[in-house]
Amino acid sequence: MVEKVLFVVFAALAVGSGVGVITRSNIVHALMLLIFSFVNIAAIYLLTSAFFIAVVQILVYAGAILVLFTFVVMFLNLRQYQSMEQLHPTQKWVALILTPLVLAEFVVVALAATWTAVGGAYDPETVAAGGGNVALLGERLFADALLPFEMASLILLVGMVGAVVLAAKEGHEYMDTRAWSGTDEERTPEFVEQEV
Template identity: 40%
Template sequence: MEAFFWVVAIPATVSAVGVVMMRDTVYSALLLVVHLLAVAVLFVLLNAQLIAAVQVVVYAGAIMVLFLFVIMMLGLGRGEGVKEKLPLQRPVALLFGGAMAILLGVVMSQTTIQPVAGALTPGDVLAMGGNTQVVGRLLFSDYLLAFEVTSILLLVAIIGAVVLAKRRL
């Protein structure tokens, strides 16, 4: 398991760096697919099979198609110009980004994590019918209100996208 973590974590990090560094937007989008798939594998390693499947279908499938569609439609293959409007933007960004990484890393590695009361082991979840069943049951009982609000949010997003992208209403 330990080795498998690194086999997935390193491509996830490298492809994320690639997304940011690539001059060609299409390459960025394709590297983002690699990144999302790698993170989906990490989800499987963490016993979140449903979320991993949703990640592949919704993110790597639907959202990335949307991205590539817009990139192709606008014809944005070429990179941006070299002209900098803010001269120190890059070094300052790297400085503060590095500071934030160190801060986050220290906090993340220092915290001790206690299991909650009534913690479920992967075996318990399997006995209750499997990850998908248990998460689905939670979604439609304890989190039903949030679930319904999400459906309204998606409706608003559809209407908003149509209104914004339409040339003339």
């Protein structure tokens, strides 16, 4: 019973701060609300006894990924865009019609379908007897999903290289294949427009 109450509380907080994320015009406020939403989702993982995932959610999502977002938001001076129109002129009407329909569809399907558990080997008693969630999760991860695990490291490497290549300032000597034909001209928006 207490789990259900806590689930509803954390779910309401996560959804509420999620609504805050897409309604704030200040990006830093939206970012803080997103972190709060992710921490609440981590609490829901704890209630589901997925302890390792809950810790990873806080460390990797609320810790690493959103700190990355915070850095970039604070590097770029975005305050001037707060006063601009925040909503897309035409797409907001499409969204107004489509999103309630999609939500209703999801909820109706989730509540109407009959879900049958297949009854796997790792019920809470077995997990507790076998050394807990973290130990068994690691054991199963390296037994069942070793190749995807290694592929994940490759994806991270590709993402890192891609980020460096995309974000590097053009015109440096290591980027000279993409430099603009020897001119030292400052790249104003009009200049870029002309080139493209």
